[in-house]
Amino acid sequence: MKKRNIKRQLIAVLSAILILITIPQFIFAQKKANVVILATGGTIAGAAGTGVQSGYTSGQVTIDAMVNAVPDVLKLANIKGEQISNVGSQDMSFEIMLKLAKRIAELTAGNAVDGIVITHGTDTMEETAYFLNLVCKTDKPVVLVGSMRPSTAVSADGPLNLYNGIAVAADPNAKGRGVMLVMNDWIHSAQTLTKVSTTAVQTFMSPIRGLIGTTAYGVNEYYRYPYSKFGAKSEFNVDGVTKLPRVDIVYGDVDMSADLIDASVEKGAKGIVIAGVGNGNMNKAALDACTRASKKGIVVVRSSRVATGNVGRNVEVNDDELGLVASADLNPQKSRILLSVALLKQRNLKDIQRLYYEY
Template sequence: MKPSPLFARIIAIALIVVSFSAVAQKKANVVILATGGTIAGAAGSGVQSGYTSGQVTIDAMVNAVPDITKLATIKGEQISNVGSQDMSFEIMLKLAKRIGELAATADCDGIVITHGTDTMEETAYFLNLVVKTDKPVVLVGSMRPSTAVSADGPLNLYNAVAVAADPNAKNRGVLLVMNDWIHSAQTLTKVSTTAVQTFMSPIRGLIGTSAYGKNEYYRYPHNLYGAKSEFDVTGVTKLPRVDIIYADADMSPDLIDASVKLGAKGIVIAGVGNGNMNKVSLDACARAAKAGVIVVRSSRVTTGNVDRNVEVNDDQLGLVASYDLNPQKARILLSVALLKPRKPAEIQKLYYQY
């Protein structure tokens, strides 16, 4: 007996509903790339401050987080197992390559990177410059080791996976998720040596929040990143040497001269106030610039921009102003920019764009 048109239509609608339901219930595929850090650290007891970073494997970390596999289908890879004070450009380049490989596949929807907090902002900003994907790339860490009473790592990892699995996190550049906050790699900075709320995004604010896997987003990053970035580290095995020199009262210019003699291609000054330094140091910077070394004025102050030609005549001295990048991020940008020859004016433009 041939079914009626109405019955056939009902069956068709039911099949569509079932199909949409199956798609909606399909879990995302998230890969966790582990590098070590406090989140993988262990101590002799739960109440001691001393601990050793990078002692716990990625599988053990995932197994310690209840219900995390309900968020996504998770795979883990151990890229390195170091405290982030030992993070290197070699490891960063390895991470960038692996992220590119994973993001190019259909069975990876997002990537989480476990990382120590000491240099996390540098790795995040580096990846933000060189990784070409709109898929979520999320760094996560902790301020307390895995063995501590009230360890913050498990919930941080849970929220990071929730963000990496979230389609709404796409095309927001490299993110950092810790203590319920979602930061942009462009804006985050570490502001406390020990507090769990160690990361802040001064001036421009958070990308969003993630509370027990429930995500809310406020904005997109303001500068270039990802596919819009001009930087490419394909085949790169080493970055140019760029030194950071800290400015203070009555500073000596000797370290600036020594940096040039030792082969630095760039120097970032962590200047006082608006990227300032005393006259003898400015003279040393001018000498370095004339010798072909790119000199960038940043600031040791936590917030605020360093602009051109305010108290220092950058045009006359041949210097570059870091704009809103702190010294450590200014160094990352300069290291990547110097992979090809550029004049100071070209470098200056990059600080406004990135």
């Protein structure tokens, strides 16, 4: 009888321990992250007259309607939506980008929000993503999502992109990976992504440094962290900034004229990015114009119109002698974003060149 009682007591103790272990795990499994969606418009919020036409109007659908189209996202996280703007991304502006940065700083300052999702058009998404990567100090996930087909299209890609984007923003393992873009099951870093097709669903690639990871119906797998500086390690600050300095991009081509470079200087550009041929090259007339601009205090950055590769300093152009900056692995549009932010503070050319190596 005594042995039987001891056995019962042992079973009772083990059962109690099992309950104590299981209950916290159950509670943790049931706890959902808090994710805020900041909507800016774009194709993901677009609408067309039929489900099979190529023409559509961006920014027609509100964030509430997009979330309601994917009710399963409520199983991933507690969702709150805010409409920051409702424009096609061809009309994205520094004003809206600064507004986004300010709102992200406010939302991520405390413990109430675990991640941010931004719905955005694809045309200029890489520029907004890179800008936010430079200026947002949080290590919480900030994820941009978009689509190549409007919400009314047959086989619209927006709903699943939104679902996967929320899954990444709600994922603790996404913390500390900088600003990301989630589309078509791929997770890109803001530092490396670029748009490579005008219409294809798989429009974004990270051709030089590869993906951050992948996501499939909300199941995420991560490969790496970004290589360059971002987030809390970034030296850039846009608190109180309402306007960024003018920086122009001039496209390089055969027998290019120097007139556009001179015009940028005359119109008040503080910086010029050359989308050069090959390794950031240009003809003598353009190079002479860039040298004149540099002597006037205009910062000139040599980037490349080529899709991949690194623009090296002092390779085919004597940057030291002419007073120019090499863009390293940043394409022209991202080179412009970095230079616009860098020029908020007085810097010499050596310091600006350092930024292109570090960011």
